[in-house]
Amino acid sequence: MKTRLNLETAVGKIVDEVPRGRIFDSHFVINQLVKGFSDDYLSFAGTVGGGQTLPAHGQIGRAINKLDGRVIKRIGGAWSENIHETPSRCTCWQKV
8 A cells, every 4th residue: 555645745755856956846846746646646635725726736835945945946936837738827946
């Protein structure tokens, strides 16, 4: 039986895989959560904001931001596709 990860652990595993010096955005992390931790993502998204993506993705962004200053550095905003394949604003970080 697969062990469920909490959100911070799953986000940390994804960020750990980003090469040093590379820039990534919250949409990248969310897409990696969906691909690599789908059960955890669905469980989390179902409990936050009644299953709506915006509140859940806001929580994911805050989980990424908790790593700011330790393993990543917030560098501003980006415009990239979300999980609905719609371009939208999101936050960018650089792996340090």
